Amino acid sequence: MSYIVYGAGGHAKVVIDILRSRSEKIVGVMDDQAQTKEWNGLSVLGGADRLPDIQNQFPEALFIIAIGDNETRKKIACMLAKSGGRFGNAIHSSAVISSNVTIGEGTVVMPMVVINTDAVIGEHVIINTSATVDHDCHISDYAHISPGVNMAGSVNIEASVHIGIGTAIVPGVRVGRNTVIGAGACVICDLPNHAVAVGCPAKIIKLRKG
Numbered sequence: 001m002s003y004i005v006y007g008a009g010g011h012a013k014v015v016i017d018i019l020r021s022r023s024e025k026i027v028g029v030m031d032d033q034a035q036t037k038e039w040n041g042l043s044v045l046g047g048a049d050r051l052p053d054i055q056n057q058f059p060e061a062l063f064i065i066a067i068g069d070n071e072t073r074k075k076i077a078c079m080l081a082k083s084g085g086r087f088g089n090a091i092h093s094s095a096v097i098s099s100n101v102t103i104g105e106g107t108v109v110m111p112m113v114v115i116n117t118d119a120v121i122g123e124h125v126i127i128n129t130s131a132t133v134d135h136d137c138h139i140s141d142y143a144h145i146s147p148g149v150n151m152a153g154s155v156n157i158e159a160s161v162h163i164g165i166g167t168a169i170v171p172g173v174r175v176g177r178n179t180v181i182g183a184g185a186c187v188i189c190d191l192p193n194h195a196v197a198v199g200c201p202a203k204i205i206k207l208r209k210g
């Protein structure tokens with residue numbers, strides 16, 4: 001298996017570190033802004049404008065989009081999927097993942113994560129360092145669960161949600177699509193789509209563009 005990592009920032013460094021820790025082959029990184037030919041010991045293959053050439057050169061390579069921003073990750077995933085790109089996962093070997101958990105393509109799972117039984121994780125999701133996702137949780141595509149988030153059982157995180165670092169979420173709560181939860185929040189009731197909520201208990205402070 002070989003990989004192309006899309007993105008050349010801090011999150012990409014961690015994804016590359018995971019792939020290297022698993023002795024996976026990385027043929028290069030793609031980045032739309034990079035000015036250098038090499039980054040983090042890898043060839044910079046180019047940006048979206050070079051995609052056809054890159055796909056011709058590495059037809060077997062799986063893409064991992066290593067960009068923390070959910071909307072950007074989604075846009076790039078759609079662009080790559082349209083041109084026939086296939087996606088891989090980066091899952092750190094220290095993650096404890098129950099055998100019946102489902103994890104979608106393109107999703108990354110960082111060191112020390114725990115994902116418990118019957119959880120379902122969508123595509124291009126980030127489960128960041130030391131987050132815990134308990135039994136029967138459902139995390140939809142393009143969500144980002146930041147480091148140290150603790151999610152109780154049967155929580156439902158809809159698409160493109162960003163849960164800030166260190167947040168706690170009580171059982172059975174639903175967080176609506178595209179909502180952002182601030183660092184250190186505790187979420188004790190459902191939150192709608194496109195909200196920004198902070199604090200303990202988490203309260204909505206503003207709405208985001210749909």
Ligand SMILES: CC(=O)SCCNC(=O)CCNC(=O)[C@H](O)C(C)(C)COP(=O)(O)OP(=O)(O)OC[C@H]1O[C@@H](n2cnc3c(N)ncnc32)[C@H](O)[C@@H]1OP(=O)(O)O
Nearest residue numbers: 128146147163164165180181182183184196197198199205
């Ligand atoms: C490995 C990694 O790095 S993964 C990345 C992890 N990243 C995160 O966890 C980031 C989480 N982001 C946050 O917490 C941000 O503060 C956000 C998204 C909630 C809000 O950001 P912005 O929209 O820029 O809001 P802004 O900074 O203007 O704050 C608005 C108000 O909310 C308050 N506020 C912002 N964040 C929080 C928070 N986490 N908890 C409590 N209050 C907060 C501010 O103090 C401010 O209050 P005021 O109006 O009384 O002055």
